[in-house]
Amino acid sequence: MNAALILIALSVVLALGLGLAARRGHAMKLEEWTVGSRGFGTVFVFILLAGETYTTFTFLGASGWAYGLGAPAYYILAYGTIGYVLAYFVLPPVWRFARERRLISQPDFFAAKYNSPALGVLVAVVGIVALIPYLVLQFTGLAVIVQTASYGAIPKSVAVIIGAVVVSLYVVVSGIRGSAWTSAVKDVLIIIVAIALGLYLPFHYQGGITPMFAALDHAKPGFLSFAPTGKSVAWFLSTVILTALGFFMWPHSFSACFTAKNENVFRKNAIVLPIYQLVLLFIFFVGFSAVLVVPGLKGAATNMALLKISVASFPPWIVGVIGGTGVLTALVPGSLILLTAATLLARNLVGMVRPGRVSEESVVRLAKILVPVVAFVGAYCAIAGSATIVALLLMGYAFVTQLFPAMIMSLLARNPVTKEGAITGIALGVLAVIYFTLTNTTVATLWPHGPEVLRDINIGTFALILNVIGVCVVSALTAPGRGALARGAAE
Amino acid sequence: MKHIGYLAIVPILGLLLGPVIHNSSTPFILGMPFLLGWMVIWVVLVSVAMAVIYALDPARVTTDPEHPRR
Numbered sequence A: 001m002n003a004a005l006i007l008i009a010l011s012v013v014l015a016l017g018l019g020l021a022a023r024r025g026h027a028m029k030l031e032e033w034t035v036g037s038r039g040f041g042t043v044f045v046f047i048l049l050a051g052e053t054y055t056t057f058t059f060l061g062a063s064g065w066a067y068g069l070g071a072p073a074y075y076i077l078a079y080g081t082i083g084y085v086l087a088y089f090v091l092p093p094v095w096r097f098a099r100e101r102r103l104i105s106q107p108d109f110f111a112a113k114y115n116s117p118a119l120g121v122l123v124a125v126v127g128i129v130a131l132i133p134y135l136v137l138q139f140t141g142l143a144v145i146v147q148t149a150s151y152g153a154i155p156k157s158v159a160v161i162i163g164a165v166v167v168s169l170y171v172v173v174s175g176i177r178g179s180a181w182t183s184a185v186k187d188v189l190i191i192i193v194a195i196a197l198g199l200y201l202p203f204h205y206q207g208g209i210t211p212m213f214a215a216l217d218h219a220k221p222g223f224l225s226f227a228p229t230g231k232s233v234a235w236f237l238s239t240v241i242l243t244a245l246g247f248f249m250w251p252h253s254f255s256a257c258f259t260a261k262n263e264n265v266f267r268k269n270a271i272v273l274p275i276y277q278l279v280l281l282f283i284f285f286v287g288f289s290a291v292l293v294v295p296g297l298k299g300a301a302t303n304m305a306l307l308k309i310s311v312a313s314f315p316p317w318i319v320g321v322i323g324g325t326g327v328l329t330a331l332v333p334g335s336l337i338l339l340t341a342a343t344l345l346a347r348n349l350v351g352m353v354r355p356g357r358v359s360e361e362s363v364v365r366l367a368k369i370l371v372p373v374v375a376f377v378g379a380y381c382a383i384a385g386s387a388t389i390v391a392l393l394l395m396g397y398a399f400v401t402q403l404f405p406a407m408i409m410s411l412l413a414r415n416p417v418t419k420e421g422a423i424t425g426i427a428l429g430v431l432a433v434i435y436f437t438l439t440n441t442t443v444a445t446l447w448p449h450g451p452e453v454l455r456d457i458n459i460g461t462f463a464l465i466l467n468v469i470g471v472c473v474v475s476a477l478t479a480p481g482r483g484a485l486a487r488g489a490a491e
Numbered sequence B: 001m002k003h004i005g006y007l008a009i010v011p012i013l014g015l016l017l018g019p020v021i022h023n024s025s026t027p028f029i030l031g032m033p034f035l036l037g038w039m040v041i042w043v044v045l046v047s048v049a050m051a052v053i054y055a056l057d058p059a060r061v062t063t064d065p066e067h068p069r070r
Helices: A003-021 A030-038 A042-053 A056-068 A071-101 A106-113 A117-149 A156-174 A176-206 A209-219 A233-246 A251-259 A264-276 A279-293 A299-313 A316-353 A360-384 A388-401 A404-410 A419-438 A460-478 B004-021 B034-056 B058-063
Strands: none
Touching: A003 A117, A003 A156, A003 A176, A003 A316, A030 A176, A030 A251, A030 A316, A030 A360, A042 A176, A042 A251, A042 A264, A042 A316, A056 A071, A056 A117, A056 A279, A056 A299, A056 A316, A071 A106, A071 A233, A071 A251, A071 A264, A071 A279, A071 A404, A071 B004, A071 B034, A106 A117, A106 A251, A106 A316, A106 A404, A117 A156, A117 A251, A117 A299, A117 A316, A117 A360, A117 A388, A117 A419, A156 A176, A156 A316, A156 A360, A176 A209, A176 A251, A176 A279, A176 A299, A176 A316, A209 A279, A233 A388, A233 A460, A233 B004, A251 A316, A264 B034, A279 A299, A279 B034, A299 A316, A316 A360, A388 A419, A388 A460, A404 A419, A404 A460, A419 A460, B004 B034
């Protein structure tokens, strides 16, 4: 048993201990379990929202993108920042409405705003389909981290199963408080690890940050700016805008906002979170440094850049700290995803079979039974593993973005969008995403001779445009009193 | 200051327009390649803009639990 293994095991025990301890003094009723009885102050909400920024996807993915693609990685910095600005304006009214109606999930919000249980079911299905691959990805990241940082001593399947058990345990016992508490430790650790690695590696190998970039710019001209085609400036702009719109539309981020005890929590967080995101810079530095130190990783293996350079540079105990931090970046978001997926299933799907006649107690009971079930579905997919998971995740992102138009319009005092319009828009957008993903459609294939600028635009943009067209047309047709298909003015 | 929220558009445009105006790694800013340094500056300016908006936002005053409806 080496030092790395001991430290990784410690981080798992720490997560479990904290996650379980978070329950103390709170009876786990539905509103407590899912949204902490709406009692979280600025710091706790900050931790929950910021925690979403630093997942395994950023830990391994941001360094991997910097390593494999260069400048396109910057989009990660840009979309989060814009997402937080949107949050300043959008989340307070969302939160106010959720508190008035005692809502606990994203489908609740849509169903209540549009007075349509059917829309709630649709949003729940979209949410669950988007969340499962996200969970699988966290588990896959966990497996890669543990396997590498334990120098191969722990096989992937064992790592995933231990991870799934630990997360299930503290989610069932402590609900969202467990996520918040473990998230606090995770963020402290990742800031220390990111800054330490991001400064040490460039200084050690290349003599500083600027010399590193100078050497990289010399070795790979064009790597540090956007390519003329492919991942071009048009790709950057469209991807940043799309993902920024989708940022708070993830079901677990959306309902995490319900935990706030007042709406100024979001406004204060919008000031701090952009700067807090700059920790990503140091993760980029790690990826850029690795290009020159451990070259040759291709495709999915670029996600290994951070771990590879760490193993090559440090003694086992430091690798253990990095590995332990990596494990927490998987477990914490994993727990929030798990909690949300189980709640959506129990409340917004099963609960809808007999609407209004399922008690809150039975929803909680069912959700808690579903937590380990969902966890093991995720664990199974992670172990069975395939490249399609990444494709599924990208699809998930495009899915949740389709919820944005109906959400933002519902905040207007006089919403012109009808429930039929909202359902049509979301359904059209989601179907378009599925079609584009499965057929590998890009703008370039749809319009081979189109202008260069348009060819690189993120295909998700077109799904969103179809969505908006669907919303407009159907809302006009079904508008109460005026529309051709309206069911009378009494609507 | 009801319309102070529009101030947020400025740094967002700044952030996004960098690669449109000058898609290059040079000159280095803050010791980093042009695009990265540019974005770091604008991310910080987003935070500054949000702080200004918060300070002048009438919605904050009316909903602040410690200073109810002045």
